[in-house]
Amino acid sequence: MNEPFEYIEDYFENRLGTAEKSRFEARCVEDEAFAAQVALYALQRKALRAALVQQKTAAWTEPAHPAVQERAHPATVRPLEPRYPTPPRRLKPRPWLAWAVAASLLLGAAGWWLFRGPASPHQLASAYIDKTYARLSQTMDGSTDSLQQGIAAYNRQEYDKALDLFEGLYKAHPERTDALRYEGIVYLRRKNYDKALETFSELAHTNGLLSNPGLFLQAVTLLRRDAPGDKERAKSMLNMVVQQQLDGAGEAATWLKRF
Amino acid sequence: MGYRQRVACEKIFYQQYSYFIREGCRRFRLSYEDSFSAYSDAVLSAIHNIVSGRFADNASLKTYLFRVFSNKCIDLVRNHSINKQQVNRSVAPPELLDALPDTAKNAVEAMMHRYNEQAILDSLEAVGEKCREVLLYFEDGYSDKEIAERLAYSSAAVAKTTRHRCLEKMRQIMHTAKP
Numbered sequence: 001m002n003e004p005f006e007y008i009e010d011y012f013e014n015r016l017g018t019a020e021k022s023r024f025e026a027r028c029v030e031d032e033a034f035a036a037q038v039a040l041y042a043l044q045r046k047a048l049r050a051a052l053v054q055q056k057t058a059a060w061t062e063p064a065h066p067a068v069q070e071r072a073h074p075a076t077v078r079p080l081e082p083r084y085p086t087p088p089r090r091l092k093p094r095p096w097l098a099w100a101v102a103a104s105l106l107l108g109a110a111g112w113w114l115f116r117g118p119a120s121p122h123q124l125a126s127a128y129i130d131k132t133y134a135r136l137s138q139t140m141d142g143s144t145d146s147l148q149q150g151i152a153a154y155n156r157q158e159y160d161k162a163l164d165l166f167e168g169l170y171k172a173h174p175e176r177t178d179a180l181r182y183e184g185i186v187y188l189r190r191k192n193y194d195k196a197l198e199t200f201s202e203l204a205h206t207n208g209l210l211s212n213p214g215l216f217l218q219a220v221t222l223l224r225r226d227a228p229g230d231k232e233r234a235k236s237m238l239n240m241v242v243q244q245q246l247d248g249a250g251e252a253a254t255w256l257k258r259f
Numbered sequence: 260m261g262y263r264q265r266v267a268c269e270k271i272f273y274q275q276y277s278y279f280i281r282e283g284c285r286r287f288r289l290s291y292e293d294s295f296s297a298y299s300d301a302v303l304s305a306i307h308n309i310v311s312g313r314f315a316d317n318a319s320l321k322t323y324l325f326r327v328f329s330n331k332c333i334d335l336v337r338n339h340s341i342n343k344q345q346v347n348r349s350v351a352p353p354e355l356l357d358a359l360p361d362t363a364k365n366a367v368e369a370m371m372h373r374y375n376e377q378a379i380l381d382s383l384e385a386v387g388e389k390c391r392e393v394l395l396y397f398e399d400g401y402s403d404k405e406i407a408e409r410l411a412y413s414s415a416a417v418a419k420t421t422r423h424r425c426l427e428k429m430r431q432i433m434h435t436a437k438p
Binding site: 005006009011012024025026028029032035036038039040041042043044045046047048049050051052053055056057059060061 | 266269270273274295296299300302303352353354355356358359360362363366367368369370371373374376379380382383391394395397398399419423426427429430
């Protein structure tokens, strides 16, 4: 049985002549038993290689002889040997690195500022609500009707009180559509989007008004809510606002470019 | 170069570039243990190539070692992905088979399923210290003449015959251990 091992080894150690090498290779293909013997030899060599790597690694990473260690570390406390070798630390001072990092950060910030993408319709709607309806304007004539009281409550962020006042006024005087609009705005601020949409829809369907922002406010609410399908509905409403030149047509035209 | 000197030089060489291990983790996303094992394997391959005169002097030792190490890391990554794709194929083909032309290599690889790799490792443990020593010297690139000198065999031919007997002994251990 030694002969095949020797023959196989001769091939892999490149000790065979060209003709014999070709015969060996052909035999691997034609003789299954021989191919199995070659496979076993290769796997044995693989196992030997793994064992050798393990043995060498143990020798290469073993701590120095105690006498050598004592010379290297004369202090009483000797550092523990790591299980694996630790890479040498190379902490050279690199002032150019700090400048390079600073320059990259500046370039990055400038690039972001110059090439940042346009705000989405949702962002535009949110910004519009925050800017326009953070505070409602009051008349300066000192009147104290329900509408003005409601606006004052709104500006103090007493939304429940404001809502009661606007609802009461609109029920008592259905012609006061401004109360209905403010009611919708309160719902919008409180993120009660369904009620806001209901209120603005009622406003949009009110006939005979000189100015009616109902449809535009419905679109604003949909963009702010940003639920599936809201964007498409808002887009079609904004188109109608622009086509019919309703209240908010200017903003609607700008926003439509961002879709 | 004497044996002790060689071992000391190997150790210095190994420790000189051991920071490659972290580089292996970073570049190839290997675990520390895998990168560590690839580095040991690479150092051994580089030493064997230097000793056998296969190290061409057209690159620095560091560049050469890093190239060998990178190839070992790539092999590890590839083996990991093959093992993930082919759960049943647990045996990665030995590098030795790369010497064969494709048709012969495929025929030999097809026979590898007959053997259990763990059983082969176990047989190496069971073969005895003397056999293990002679086999590992050969695997480390020592010639039969050098092995005979180190292990006090009468001649290189005796060392060679002993090696082959040891391989056969491993095969027999595997055969008897087979359930």
